[in-house]
Amino acid sequence: xxxxxxxxxxxxxxxxxxxxxxxxxxxxxxxxxxxxxxxxxxxxxxxxxxxxxxxxxxxxxxxxxxxxxxxxxxxxxxxxxxxxxxxxxxxxxxxxxxxxxxxxxxxxxxxxxxxxxxxxxxxxxxxxxxxxxxxxxxxxxxxxxxxxxxxxxxxxxxxxxxxxxxxxxxxxxxxxxxxxxxxxxxxxxxxxxxxxxxxxxxxxxxxxxxxxxxxxxxxxxxxxxxxxxxxxxxxxxxxxxxxxxxxxxxxxxxxxxxxxxxxxxxxxxxxxxxxxxxxxxxxxxxxxxxxxxxxxxxxxxxxxxxxxxxxxxxxxxxxxxxxxxxxxxxxxxxxxxxxxxxxxxxxxxxxxxxxxxxxxxxxxxxxxxxxxxxxxxxxxxxxxxxxxxxxxxxxxxxxxxxxxxxxxxxxxxxxxxxxxxxxxxxxxx
Amino acid sequence: xxxxxxxxxxxxxxxxxxxxxxxxxxxxxxxxxxxxxxxxxxxxxxxxxxxxxxxxxxxxxxxxxxxxxxxxxxxxxxxxxxxxxxxxxxxxxxxxxxxxxxxxxxxxxxxxxxxxxxxxxxxxxxxxxxxxxxxxxxxxxxxxxxxxxxxxxxxxxxxxxxxxxxxxxxxxxxxxxxxxxxxxxxxxxxxxxxxxxxxxxxxxxxxxxxxxxxxxxxxxxxxxxxxxxxxxxxxxxxxxxxxxxxxxxxxxxxxxxxxxxxxxxxxxxxxxxxxxxxxxxxxxxxxxxxxxxxxxxxxxxxxxxxxxxxxxxxxxxxxxxxxxxxxxxxxxxxxxxxxxxxxxxxxxxxxxxxxxxxxxxxxxxxxxxxxxxxxxxxxxxxxxxxxxxxxxxxxxxxxxxxxxxxxxxxxxxxxxxxxxxxxxxxxxx
Numbered sequence: 001x002x003x004x005x006x007x008x009x010x011x012x013x014x015x016x017x018x019x020x021x022x023x024x025x026x027x028x029x030x031x032x033x034x035x036x037x038x039x040x041x042x043x044x045x046x047x048x049x050x051x052x053x054x055x056x057x058x059x060x061x062x063x064x065x066x067x068x069x070x071x072x073x074x075x076x077x078x079x080x081x082x083x084x085x086x087x088x089x090x091x092x093x094x095x096x097x098x099x100x101x102x103x104x105x106x107x108x109x110x111x112x113x114x115x116x117x118x119x120x121x122x123x124x125x126x127x128x129x130x131x132x133x134x135x136x137x138x139x140x141x142x143x144x145x146x147x148x149x150x151x152x153x154x155x156x157x158x159x160x161x162x163x164x165x166x167x168x169x170x171x172x173x174x175x176x177x178x179x180x181x182x183x184x185x186x187x188x189x190x191x192x193x194x195x196x197x198x199x200x201x202x203x204x205x206x207x208x209x210x211x212x213x214x215x216x217x218x219x220x221x222x223x224x225x226x227x228x229x230x231x232x233x234x235x236x237x238x239x240x241x242x243x244x245x246x247x248x249x250x251x252x253x254x255x256x257x258x259x260x261x262x263x264x265x266x267x268x269x270x271x272x273x274x275x276x277x278x279x280x281x282x283x284x285x286x287x288x289x290x291x292x293x294x295x296x297x298x299x300x301x302x303x304x305x306x307x308x309x310x311x312x313x314x315x316x317x318x319x320x321x322x323x324x325x326x327x328x329x330x331x332x333x334x335x336x337x338x339x340x341x342x343x344x345x346x347x348x349x350x351x352x353x354x355x356x357x358x359x360x361x362x363x364x365x366x367x368x369x370x371x372x373x374x375x376x377x378x379x380x381x382x383x384x385x386x387x388x389x390x391x392x393x394x395x396x397x398x399x400x401x402x403x404x405x406x407x408x409x410x411x412x413x414x415x416x417x418x419x420x421x422x423x424x425x426x427x428x429x
Numbered sequence: 430x431x432x433x434x435x436x437x438x439x440x441x442x443x444x445x446x447x448x449x450x451x452x453x454x455x456x457x458x459x460x461x462x463x464x465x466x467x468x469x470x471x472x473x474x475x476x477x478x479x480x481x482x483x484x485x486x487x488x489x490x491x492x493x494x495x496x497x498x499x500x501x502x503x504x505x506x507x508x509x510x511x512x513x514x515x516x517x518x519x520x521x522x523x524x525x526x527x528x529x530x531x532x533x534x535x536x537x538x539x540x541x542x543x544x545x546x547x548x549x550x551x552x553x554x555x556x557x558x559x560x561x562x563x564x565x566x567x568x569x570x571x572x573x574x575x576x577x578x579x580x581x582x583x584x585x586x587x588x589x590x591x592x593x594x595x596x597x598x599x600x601x602x603x604x605x606x607x608x609x610x611x612x613x614x615x616x617x618x619x620x621x622x623x624x625x626x627x628x629x630x631x632x633x634x635x636x637x638x639x640x641x642x643x644x645x646x647x648x649x650x651x652x653x654x655x656x657x658x659x660x661x662x663x664x665x666x667x668x669x670x671x672x673x674x675x676x677x678x679x680x681x682x683x684x685x686x687x688x689x690x691x692x693x694x695x696x697x698x699x700x701x702x703x704x705x706x707x708x709x710x711x712x713x714x715x716x717x718x719x720x721x722x723x724x725x726x727x728x729x730x731x732x733x734x735x736x737x738x739x740x741x742x743x744x745x746x747x748x749x750x751x752x753x754x755x756x757x758x759x760x761x762x763x764x765x766x767x768x769x770x771x772x773x774x775x776x777x778x779x780x781x782x783x784x785x786x787x788x789x790x791x792x793x794x795x796x797x798x799x800x801x802x803x804x805x806x807x808x809x810x811x812x813x814x815x816x817x818x819x820x821x822x823x824x825x826x827x828x829x830x831x832x833x834x835x836x837x838x839x840x841x842x843x844x845x846x847x848x849x850x851x852x853x854x855x856x857x858x
Contacts, residue, residue: 021721025581032578032646131576137722139576146575147560147568149461150742152454217461275728278707292450292739293566293729299704300725310721313579322751 001030004320005040007075007100009091010082011051011062014105014132015042017305018079018312019058025313035320037313043069070094077316080104089113096124103315105132105308111206115219129315134207135160135284137307138300139314144214144288151290153215157426158252160207160265162282162302163198164230166190168248168267169280172238178231190282200229201250201265208252211286212263216256216337220263224339227265237352237421240382240392241269244350247277248423260338262345269350269425348377348425349395349403353410354388354417361415362391368413372406374398388417394425430459433749434469436504436529438520439511440480440491443534443561444471446734447508447741448487454742464749466742472498499523506745509533518542525553532744534561534737540635544648558744563636564589564713566736567729568743573643573717580719582644586855587681589636589694591711591731592627593659595619597677597696598709601667607660619711629658630679630694637681640715641692645685645766649692653768656694666781666850669811669821670698673779676706677852689767691774698779698854777806777854778824778832782839783817783846790844791820797842801835803827817846823854 008015022037030036039061047064063069070078078095080102082088088109095102102121104110110117110133121128131141135158144153159165163185170181182199185191197203205227213220230250241248246269254263270277275297279285284302289295301307355361366376375396382390395403411419437444451466459465468490476493492498499507507524509531511517517538524531531550533539539546539562550557560570564587573582588594592614599610611628614620626632634656642649659679670677675698683692699706704726708714713731718724730736784790795805804825811819824832840848 021579024720025579028581028646029579137725139572142576143568143572146747147571147740147743149746150450150454150458151739152457217457275704275707278704290739291453291735292742293736294733296566296727296729298725298727301723304723306720307722310580310719311576313721314576317578318575 001034001036003036003038004316005038005072005074005076006316007040007069007072007078008042009069009078009080009088011042011044012081012083013305014308014312015081016053018081018309019054021306021309021313023055029317033317033320037316037320040074041069041072070098070100075100077101077103077319079312079316080106081312082106083108085109085112089117092117092128093120096120096126096128099124099126101127101129101319103127103129103132103312103319105130105312107133107203107206107210109133111209111222114210114213127319129319130210131315132308132311134210135286135300135302136304137310138284138286138298138302139311140211140286140298141214142314142318143298144211148288148290148293148296151292152256153288153290154256155287155289156208156211156215156252156254157276157287158204158208158211159249159276159279159283159285160204160252160302161198161201161250162284163191163195164201164204164250165279165284166282167199168230168233168238168250171233171235172242172247175235177235178233199231201227204250204252204265208254208263208265211252212254212261215254215288216261218261218337220254220261220339225263225265226340228267230267232421233267233423234421236382236390237350237423240352241350241423242272244269244392244394245272246270246350246425247272249276249279251276251426253426261340263340267423269423345400346397347400347403348397349374349393350421350423350425351393351395351419352382352390352421353393353419354385354390356415356417357384357387357389358415361389364413364415365393365410368409369393369395369406372402372409374403374406390420430463430465432465432467433505433745434467434501434503435745436469436498436501436507437471438498438507438509438517440471440473441510441512442734443737443741444510445482447510447738448483450735450738450742452484458746462746462749466745466749469503470498470501499527499529504529506530506532506748508741508745509535510741511535512537514538514541518546521546521557522549525549525555525557528553528555530556530558530748532556532558532561532741532748534559534741536562536632536635536639540638540651543639543642556748558748559639560744561737561740563639564715564729564731565733566739567713567715567727567731568740569640569715569727570643571743571747572727573640577717577719577722577725580721581685582717582719583685584716584718585637585640585644585681585683586705586716587633587637587640588678588705588708588712588714589633589681589731590627590630590679591713592620592624593630593633593679594708594713595711596628597659597662597667597679600662600664601671601676604664606664607662628660630656633679633681633694637683637692637694640681641683641690644683644717645690647690647766649683649690649768654692654694655769657696659696661850662696662852663850665811665819666779666852669781670779670852671701673698673821673823674701675699675779675854676701678705678708680705680855682855690769692769696852698852700855774829775826776829776832777826778803778822779850779852779854780822780824780848781811781819781850782822782848783814783819785844785846786813786816786818787844790818793842793844794822794839797838798822798824798835801831801838803832803835819849
């Protein structure tokens with residue numbers, strides 16, 4: 001049987017699981033597609049590293065000889081699974097220039113260099129596929145590129161980071177503080193030792209940048225996206241949100257408002273009845289609205305070796321099957337629109353604060369909001385805390401700049417003990 | 430700009446909405462794909478039918494002249510949206526033999542003639558695409574054919590019929606009987622005047638036949654699938670299921686058990702925590718398990734003109750973009766496995782029945798079950814009804830044939846007033 005030769009760069013979790021998945025499923029692919037997929041060579045940094053869990057064939061094809069690897073005529077498709085930026089970029093450029101097809105799971109690289117690499121692949125008439133770069137096992141990129149290509153996509157809401165979703169789920173189910181939930185998640189292997197990029201929202205930001213670029217036919221630079229993580233979310237926020245009929249999720253939100261695109265990553269309150277509100281644990285989910293299919297949501301594993309390998313293998317099979325690559329455009333030459341014009345951004349807010357337990361305190365606070373055109377939808381007093389009262393305020397849709405100014409004054413007001421939390425509410429989700 | 434010519438057969442809801450969607454989004458497609466999609470001609474049965482809602486161009490390209498339509502050199506892709514079996518089959522065969530690509534939304538035709546038509550398209554080197562034939566706006570076929578092509582698919586659970594899901598949701602939310610919910614759904618336009626094929630499960634059966642054929646790399650004839658509708662579901666069942674922590678859904682279930690494939694369409698109890706349990710109203714959803722991506726679910730609109738047109742347009746764009754068609758196999762030449770070997774099918778059951786309020790009645794009933802190796806997990810007495818007691822029995826996993834025999838004897842027993850409902854429980858969902 002004919003075979004297609006694969007060269008893999010990097011043999012970490014995803015690399016190993018790609019080997020495993022292919023070993024397990026190659027017989028299905030051979031019978032169905034009448035072609036075999038064969039891993040020809042694997043490029044690693046250190047050939048001497050102990051890899052006792054590999055089969056003999058896989059051990060025999062490991063190399064650290066770059067020039068041998070890149071010039072191997074039997075390799076048709078190079079799969080980059082090493083991660084990182086500079087070196088991975090150099091390798092991918094090299095592969096493309098040698099007219100090899102490339103599949104990558106490298107989110108950071110695609111978010112920062114996607115446009116450039118796709119252009120290079122186009123001009124070299126090879127494929128560059130990157131399904132695994134966003135939400136491991138969820139084929140959201142392929143959906144946007146193919147099945148939904150006849151739609152104008154209007155909205156993307158995504159739970160794009162499994163670690164933070166797991167922590168938020170733990171905080172609710174086990175009644176834990178953020179800090180305790182993080183430690184538990186780390187002990188269970190669901191959060192890294194240095195979880196900064198997950199916790200602060202940066203990881204989700206790369207992902208929403210990639211998704212919105214494809215969905216909105218433009219180029220969204222990561223740097224244009226304001227992001228906020230989940231560090232500031234407390235047990236009380238989760239409880240009170242629940243009482244109000246919401247759950248708190250770290251959401252990537254991208255909306256095409258025709259004149260400009262609004263993109264943010266931050267914790268938001270989502271009505272409990274919304275399908276996204278019920279995505280728990282390490283799962284990821286992406287909810288879309290388009291002018292044809294209307295509403296749609298896909299959920300699945302966002303990370304993990306096998307799930308990521310599944311998307312990588314899907315990309316490989318699709319490259320083998322089709323002859324025309326990179327037919328879709330990702331550049332801002334097609335569409336150059338404003339991204340995040342904050343003068344025009346409106347949101348509903350949930351505010352938890354402690355105010356002084358003195359006559360007129362609430363009137364002072366609501367007065368400040370009123371002066372900045374921040375309309376208040378509801379105020380609920382939660383409990384007495386010494387000489388303060390804890391209140392939860394939910395606003396109408398207000399201009400974000402006005403909100404920022406109002407909050408400065410509220411913070412400074414003599415009626416305020418402390419503003420504890422300010423979280424956006426996605427009511428029209 | 431170059432254009433690809435489309436010929437549409439049938440101008441009902443989907444046909445009209447395809448015209449509308451293309452009018453609205455063609456500018457996006459042109460800018461992105463550097464090609465225009467132009468509807469060249471529309472074949473209808475009766476050109477004289479009043480169609481006042483059409484624009485002048487569309488009115489001008491309607492014809493009932495078959496030979497003119499099929500021989501129109503400007504038509505590259507024929508889109509069949511007329512529905513039905515014999516005539517649609519003849520038209521599609523004709524189109525393929527004239528080397529036109531074909532896109533169809535015809536579920537019944539694909540379920541019964543899919544293998545044959547794909548073979549014909551392959552030998553004529555044209556595409557036959559049918560995303561819209563299953564779950565209108567949900568690109569489940571493309572997911573199975575492309576992104577998940579590297580997986581061994583093990584399980585498909587689908588809420589595949591919007592009408593029955595709407596009726597079940599209404600029964601729960603408005604506390605209605607099946608009959609009253611059906612009338613309400615009909616009045617609101619969510620159920621047809623003759624809803625037989627929706628209500629009895631036949632519509633969902635065509636869909637699970639198509640999905641399982643693709644997912645399991647074989648051919649699943651519709652006739653091999655046992656199906657049951659929702660007519661027998663009562664208000665009480667929905668209430669008691671809820672008390673037990675479940676919701677009742679009409680589910681297409683297909684499992685690849687290696688030696689044989691188990692496929693059924695019937696109402697089942699699903700644990701409330703499962704994502705499928707929360708899909709309400711007219712929405713459809715498909716939940717999958719594979720050996721790579723693990724678990725995944727996609728939900729969206731299963732019907733409606735625009736959602737279906739969205740999938741048709743996705744197929745058209747994909748045909749335009751790629752040169753290699755029908756690369757995947759749908760036949761039983763690859764894999765010829767047993768389908769529904771009922772001797773080996775095991776299920777959990779929920780049974781609601783009225784038993785005589787006499788000493789020993791329950792012991793007689795449980796004795797019958799015990800004699801047929803039907804293990805009982807729980808028995809709950811619900812209420813007194815005259816001289817009977819209503820009880821809900823939940824079983825362990827039992828052989829379905831044993832269950833059938835046991836139920837015959839239970840029905841005949843002097844301890845039984847009436848067996849009201851027998852519903853399968855999907856506990857491992």
